[in-house]
Amino acid sequence: MSLLEVTDLSLTYASDGVVVEALRDVSLTVEAGEVVGIVGESGSGKSTLAAVLNGLLPDNARITKGAVRIEGTDLLTLPEAGRRRLRGPGVAMVLQDPMQAFNPVLTIGRQLVDFQHHLKDLSRADKAARAEAMLAEVGISDPAACLRRFPHELSGGMRQRAAIAAALLLTPRLLVADEPTTALDVTMEAQILHLLRRLRTDHAGAIVIITHHLGVVGEICDRVHVMYGGQIVEEGPVDDIHHAPAHPYTQALIACDPAAIPGRAARLPTIPGRPPPLRRPVPKGCAFAPRCPAALPQCRTEAPPRVVLGPRRSALCHRVSP
Amino acid sequence: MSSGPDALPGVAEPAREEATEEAPFVVRGAGLRAFLRDPMGVTGAVLVAAFLLMAIFAPWIAPYDPMALNVMNKFQPPSWQHWAGTDQLGRDLLSRLIWGSRTALYIALVATGVSAVLGIVLGMIAGYGPRWLDAVLVLIFDSFSTLPMILFALAVITVLGPGKETLILVVVLISVPYYARLIRAQTLSMRESDYIQAERTMGASAFRILGVHVAPNVVGPLLIVLSMDIPVVIMLEAGLSYLGFGVRPPEPSWGNILNDGYVSLRSAPHMVIVAGIPLVLSTLGFTFLGEGLRDALDPRFRRFGGPR
Amino acid sequence: MTAVLGARDVAIDLPLPGGFLARRQLNILSGITLSVDKGETLALVGESGSGKTTLARAMIGLLPVSAGVLEFRGQPLSDPACRRRLRTEAAMLFQDARGSLSPRVSVGNAVIEPLAIHRRPRDRATAGRMLAKVGLAPEMAARFPHELSGGQARRVSVARALALDPALLVADEPTAGLDVSVQGEILNLLADLRRDLGLALVLISHNLAMVRHVSDRIAVLYLGRLVETGPTDQVLARPAHPYTQGLIAAEPNPDPRKRRDHPAITGEIPSLIARPRGCGFASRCPFAQDRCRAETPTLRPLAPGREAACHFAETMTSQPIRETIP
Ligand SMILES: Nc1ncnc2c1ncn2[C@@H]1O[C@H](COP(=O)(O)OP(=O)(O)OP(=O)(O)O)[C@@H](O)[C@H]1O
Ligand SMILES: Nc1ncnc2c1ncn2[C@@H]1O[C@H](COP(=O)(O)OP(=O)(O)OP(=O)(O)O)[C@@H](O)[C@H]1O
Ligand SMILES: [Mg+2]
Ligand SMILES: [Mg+2]
Numbered sequence: 015m016s017l018l019e020v021t022d023l024s025l026t027y028a029s030d031g032v033v034v035e036a037l038r039d040v041s042l043t044v045e046a047g048e049v050v051g052i053v054g055e056s057g058s059g060k061s062t063l064a065a066v067l068n069g070l071l072p073d074n075a076r077i078t079k080g081a082v083r084i085e086g087t088d089l090l091t092l093p094e095a096g097r098r099r100l101r102g103p104g105v106a107m108v109l110q111d112p113m114q115a116f117n118p119v120l121t122i123g124r125q126l127v128d129f130q131h132h133l134k135d136l137s138r139a140d141k142a143a144r145a146e147a148m149l150a151e152v153g154i155s156d157p158a159a160c161l162r163r164f165p166h167e168l169s170g171g172m173r174q175r176a177a178i179a180a181a182l183l184l185t186p187r188l189l190v191a192d193e194p195t196t197a198l199d200v201t202m203e204a205q206i207l208h209l210l211r212r213l214r215t216d217h218a219g220a221i222v223i224i225t226h227h228l229g230v231v232g233e234i235c236d237r238v239h240v241m242y243g244g245q246i247v248e249e250g251p252v253d254d255i256h257h258a259p260a261h262p263y264t265q266a267l268i269a270c271d272p273a274a275i276p277g278r279a280a281r282l283p284t285i286p287g288r289p290p291p292l293r294r295p296v297p298k299g300c301a302f303a304p305r306c307p308a309a310l311p312q313c314r315t316e317a318p319p320r321v322v323l324g325p326r327r328s329a330l331c332h333r334v335s336p
Numbered sequence: 337m338s339s340g341p342d343a344l345p346g347v348a349e350p351a352r353e354e355a356t357e358e359a360p361f362v363v364r365g366a367g368l369r370a371f372l373r374d375p376m377g378v379t380g381a382v383l384v385a386a387f388l389l390m391a392i393f394a395p396w397i398a399p400y401d402p403m404a405l406n407v408m409n410k411f412q413p414p415s416w417q418h419w420a421g422t423d424q425l426g427r428d429l430l431s432r433l434i435w436g437s438r439t440a441l442y443i444a445l446v447a448t449g450v451s452a453v454l455g456i457v458l459g460m461i462a463g464y465g466p467r468w469l470d471a472v473l474v475l476i477f478d479s480f481s482t483l484p485m486i487l488f489a490l491a492v493i494t495v496l497g498p499g500k501e502t503l504i505l506v507v508v509l510i511s512v513p514y515y516a517r518l519i520r521a522q523t524l525s526m527r528e529s530d531y532i533q534a535e536r537t538m539g540a541s542a543f544r545i546l547g548v549h550v551a552p553n554v555v556g557p558l559l560i561v562l563s564m565d566i567p568v569v570i571m572l573e574a575g576l577s578y579l580g581f582g583v584r585p586p587e588p589s590w591g592n593i594l595n596d597g598y599v600s601l602r603s604a605p606h607m608v609i610v611a612g613i614p615l616v617l618s619t620l621g622f623t624f625l626g627e628g629l630r631d632a633l634d635p636r637f638r639r640f641g642g643p644r
Numbered sequence: 645m646t647a648v649l650g651a652r653d654v655a656i657d658l659p660l661p662g663g664f665l666a667r668r669q670l671n672i673l674s675g676i677t678l679s680v681d682k683g684e685t686l687a688l689v690g691e692s693g694s695g696k697t698t699l700a701r702a703m704i705g706l707l708p709v710s711a712g713v714l715e716f717r718g719q720p721l722s723d724p725a726c727r728r729r730l731r732t733e734a735a736m737l738f739q740d741a742r743g744s745l746s747p748r749v750s751v752g753n754a755v756i757e758p759l760a761i762h763r764r765p766r767d768r769a770t771a772g773r774m775l776a777k778v779g780l781a782p783e784m785a786a787r788f789p790h791e792l793s794g795g796q797a798r799r800v801s802v803a804r805a806l807a808l809d810p811a812l813l814v815a816d817e818p819t820a821g822l823d824v825s826v827q828g829e830i831l832n833l834l835a836d837l838r839r840d841l842g843l844a845l846v847l848i849s850h851n852l853a854m855v856r857h858v859s860d861r862i863a864v865l866y867l868g869r870l871v872e873t874g875p876t877d878q879v880l881a882r883p884a885h886p887y888t889q890g891l892i893a894a895e896p897n898p899d900p901r902k903r904r905d906h907p908a909i910t911g912e913i914p915s916l917i918a919r920p921r922g923c924g925f926a927s928r929c930p931f932a933q934d935r936c937r938a939e940t941p942t943l944r945p946l947a948p949g950r951e952a953a954c955h956f957a958e959t960m961t962s963q964p965i966r967e968t969i970p
Binding site for chain 3: 539540
Binding site: 155156159172193198205208226227235252257267271272288 | 740822
């Protein structure tokens with residue numbers, strides 16, 4: 015049984031009469047001890063997927079199809095109480111926006127202690143000690159002082175590390191991290207990535223990491239899922255995705271990475287065109303077709319097939335053949 | 337994102353036609369749908385609306401003049417002529433109750449309304465103004481709220497004499513410090529937020545920052561507190577009137593009717609019962625409404641909801 | 645020509661938490677001397693918590709300096725008239741883009757907010773045009789910040805910052821959380837403004853790969869002190885400070901085959917409250933000597949336009965960057 019199994023998940027947001035199809039038939043499996051990267055365009059639904067995993071959807075979201083199983087338990091049919099029990103020791107989340115993780119009017123220390131409410135037999139002092147140790151672990155130099163501060167008194171990167179510490183305090187089996195290192199400099203980023211790797215080996219915990227930084231993917235992920243327009247357009251082992259991307263979007267994404275361009279570019283490469291319309295009714299053809307340099311006539315009219323390229327490796331494209 | 341794939345960047349067409357100077361985009365009530373889904377909140381809203389209509393249209397709804405004496409008909413139990421019976425002076429109780437809702441809501445709404453406005457203004461000044469002003473205001477709020485409420489109310493009434501305006505003043509004096517501190521705390525936490533800082537970099541005046549960006553965020557939570565406090569004020573009015581410190585007879589007030597009813601509880605128990613019903617219903621109505629609003633608008637629920 | 649923005653020996657203190665009346669001040673930044681010319685991009689890189697955002701906030705007039713002078717077009721920011729000018733001629737992009745958007749103000753109103761504040765003409769089409777500039781559909785105008793993805797919020801904040809055609813833009817990690825294509829679009833847009841309008845840009849970033857392409861000069865901060873400044877290509881090719889070297893070596897590699905087993909630099913960032921004696925980087929520096937722990941290095945010129953604060957800067961520039969510093 016996989017640790018996490020998402021099958022054919024579709025989700026919509028309703029906002030003022032407009033229905034946005036934020037996720038369309040998303041499937042994903044994560045085995046224990048695996049680090050899975052999710053990359054993709056801004057607005058492609060990555061954070062939405064993370065929110066589903068964590069059961070923290072806004073009111074206007076509706077899951078229209080599919081199932082999310084954590085160790086076989088279906089999250090979507092679980093009542094709220096059961097879901098809460100699963101959160102914490104089951105799933106923990108590092109949010110994209112670290113300010114969102116903390117209440118602005120309470121000190122960091124108070125909140126880190128409260129986060130550990132599932133550890134019933136520890137006293138508050140024990141929990142505070144654990145929190146302090148974890149802050150040191152994520153590279154905060156004066157953890158005791160940090161505990162006394164309010165969220166806005168920390169720098170962006172410190173806040174992000176405090177949010178990571180909060181998630182790690184739960185020793186989750188599945189950690190969902192939405193851009194956990196964007197506000198960190200590369201030396202700190204490397205340290206956090208190694209901490210996450212250690213978490214995986216120590217607790218056999220799995221990590222789903224959402225990032226825009228292809229370097230992060232290269233450093234830590236075992237497998238990668240590429241999202242575009244609410245769909246997973248390609249999945250596979252990190253080496254294959256980097257060295258032999260099959261989907262034209264993945265190819266374009268890798269080509270745009272400034273790290274891959276030597277010297278100094280006068281203009282950075284971009285993918286021309288606009289993000290796909292997600293508003294219902296979503297056009298039938300491939301979401302990437304209007305921007306795809308290799309589009310065929312049927313790309314615009316027919317939904318692309320999911321072509322299996324190997325074990326746990328597939329692409330959603332007319333042009334790819336197994 | 338919802339533009340067509342062939343819409344080119346740069347050839348954007350305005351989505352809607354009309355454009356007003358100040359606010360071209362309407363802010364939608366984000367929690368309205370959530371509120372309408374909550375049966376308790378809707379019940380509260382219906383009850384409150386009923387009482388408001390009753391108060392506004394009292395002169396047209398009330399079957400009799402609430403002051404008209406008819407001593408021959410005193411202590412009548414409920415009948416077809418007098419649905420709620422009559423009191424010790426033969427006045428129609430239903431009419432007095434309907435007019436009493438006017439008194440009760442007038443006092444409750446004016447008092448909480450004035451308190452809310454003062455609380456918001458003072459709270460935002462304390463929270464956003466200079467540090468010394470904050471210190472002075474907080475000192476004043478604190479010293480007010482340490483006064484024992486009932487004794488303070490009685491002292492004010494003794495000095496100014498009972499009456500509707502005195503009641504309103506008492507409520508305002510008691511609640512302003514409380515509201516102001518609530519608003520101050522929220523303003524303080526917002527003041528450091530990036531969006532207020534961003535406004536400052538754009539050169540927005542303190543007036544604009546408070547009016548456009550702070551006020552809408554603090555009014556929601558305060559509205560919830562207010563609708564929970566209105567029943568307290570209604571009860572206070574009834575209680576003080578019952579004790580003879582509130583609305584002066586012969587003006588109809590639920591408290592006065594209760595008071596009259598207690599005097600003749602043995603002979604005419606219907607008076608206490610019928611005067612209790614609107615009191616209980618309006619209290620429940622405002623409390624339900626407040627809780628419904630809280631569940632629908634509470635920023636904590638919204639905040640944690642989003643996939644950020 | 646006077647620089648658009650100049651800092652001379654700037655120091656900034658912030659109050660320590662707690663103690664309302666006599667709050668102790670904590671020194672965050674000191675000895676910062678920088679300048680940005682018209683049409684120039686200065687990249688500010690540095691450790692998390694090193695004071696980049698604090699410096700940015702001072703540059704835009706949100707924080708007073710405790711010592712030294714900050715100047716905008718040759719006038720000190722302490723002058724109210726100059727600060728008033730700054731409000732229309734300079735803009736800031738905040739690190740937390742969504743947090744910098746008022747939660748109850750729609751996207752359309754948010755982008756025209758600067759126009760509304762300064763009573764400039766505007767209508768509904770203005771917002772649509774401004775959104776189109778950053779690649780957002782006009783329908784987005786009706787959305788609220790919590791209904792945007794991280795990247796969309798970022799673009800909205802860029803659109804708002806450009807509303808008044810600023811002469812100076814202080815951008816605090818303007819592309820964090822954006823995919824590489826959108827990042828490219830925004831940086832290209834800023835490059836166009838630089839070329840066409842002479843926009844001076846202070847770009848705070850952690851992403852050296854990106855900084856390499858877009859900045860003219862680079863300033864490296866560590867623990868609130870400048871440790872190295874110079875032309876971007878020179879600094880990145882031959883870093884003079886071991887922290888800069890560490891930054892370059894730690895840059896994660898997208899190729900999984902080149903994955904490293906150890907982080908290039910380890911150890912904790914020293915605390916600002918108990919600032920170490922000597923060089924702030926000594927505790928994490930692979931080359932630290934006794935002298936580094938005793939004597940604080942000062943920023944000194946190495947070559948025209950290049951400065952570094954390391955006792956061994958000359959030897960550092962002469963050796964190649966190591967892939968992994970032991
Ligand atoms: N509460 C909401 N109401 C309506 N639409 C929403 C809401 N939240 C997100 N969306 C829309 O759903 C789509 C997916 O958003 P999501 O936040 O999942 O993107 P993302 O992949 O995380 O992007 P980014 O990389 O920019 O953070 C976007 O088009 C966004 O505008
Ligand atoms: N309002 C405040 N009160 C007290 N200390 C603060 C305040 N804001 C920031 N600090 C402290 O100042 C230091 C520098 O913070 P700053 O936000 O400038 O760092 P930064 O370089 O932008 O870091 P990051 O890359 O993580 O965003 C940090 O140690 C932080 O804790
Ligand atoms: Mg996101
Ligand atoms: Mg910062």
